[in-house]
Amino acid sequence: MHLILLGAPGSGKGTQAELLAKRLGYTHLATGDLFREAVRGGSELGRLAQSYMxxxxxxxxxxxxxxxxxxxxxxxPTAQIVFDGYPRKWVQARALDELLASRGEKIDAVILLNVSTPILVERLSGRWVCRAQGHNYHLAFHPPRVAGVCDVDGAELYQRDDDRPEVVQRRIAVFLREIVPLIAYYGAQGVLHEIDGAQEIEAVHRQILSVGGIPKAGSPPRPA
Ligand SMILES: [Zn+2]
Structure with a gap:
């Protein structure tokens, strides 16, 4: 069965997709990875995507x-896929349905991780990164011992442009605008499930398994 995880930046959908991959053998198809792989692979489409980027x-x-x-x-051919970051728009959702239909497959469940904007902003804008080796910190969840300094190597910590509060607010606003037609589209198909994404990671994982009708790990399917 194929799943789509929908959620704002900071909703934890990447983390949840990784759990599904690790514990249940899902193939995690993240758009960002897809672009990077295609560019590395040097296919015609990969080169085309690269020219735009x-x-x-x-x-x-x-x-x-x-x-x-x-x-x-x-x-x-038996891979179960969890889509993360795709589709983002109605036209992409329809194209994905057509593509899967041509293979005799379909999307079985679409899971929307609901997280309120203030929590998203807290999660995203607290991220700081080590300039030397990319060690990750979070002001609320994993603060460095000394403000602005990496625990591991003493290098300066900085905030990526994407994680600055004003940019975070803008990314969330874009998401909230884009998600409306997708909610309507998958809601009409009867495959949409909403989950409270502000819960602990394990609680969200368990709910995804139950609402998605996914059998628990035990005899994990072969990964792709
Ligand atoms: Zn460091």
């Missing part, structure tokens, strides 16, 4: 869905 332009939908198609063709 180098210009700082959005990769067009037909290129992205082409990359998803190539990735599915490489996956084990």
């Amino acid at each position: 180098e210009r700082g332009a959005l990769v067009p939908d037909e290129v992205t869905i082409g990359l998803v198609r190539e990735r599915l063709e490489r996956a084990n």
Whole structure:
């Protein structure tokens, strides 16, 4: 069965997709990884995607869905996939449905991780990174012993542009705007489930398993 995880930046959907991959053998298909793999692999579509990214332009939908198609063709035919970061728009959702239908497959469950904006802002804007080796810190959840200094190597900590509070607010606003048509689309299909994403990681994981109708780990399917 195939799943889509929907959620704002900071909702924890990447973490949950990784848990599904690790414990239940799902193939984690994250859009960012897909682009990086395609560029490294040097396929025609990969080069095309790269040309857009180098210009700082959005990769067009037909290129992205082409990359998803190539990735599915490489996956084990029995692979169960958890989509993370795709689709983001209605047109992408429809293209994904068509692609899966052409393979005799479908999306079985779409899980929306609901997290309130203040919690998202706290989660995202607390991130600080070590300039020397990329060690990660979080002001609320994993603060450094000395403010602004890496515990491991003493290097300076900095905040990525994406994690600055004003940028975080903007990313969340974009998400809230983009998600509306997807909620309508998957709601109409009867596959949408909403989960409180502010809970502990394990609690969210258990709820994904129960609402998604996913059998618990035990005889994990073969990964792709
Ligand atoms: Zn460090």
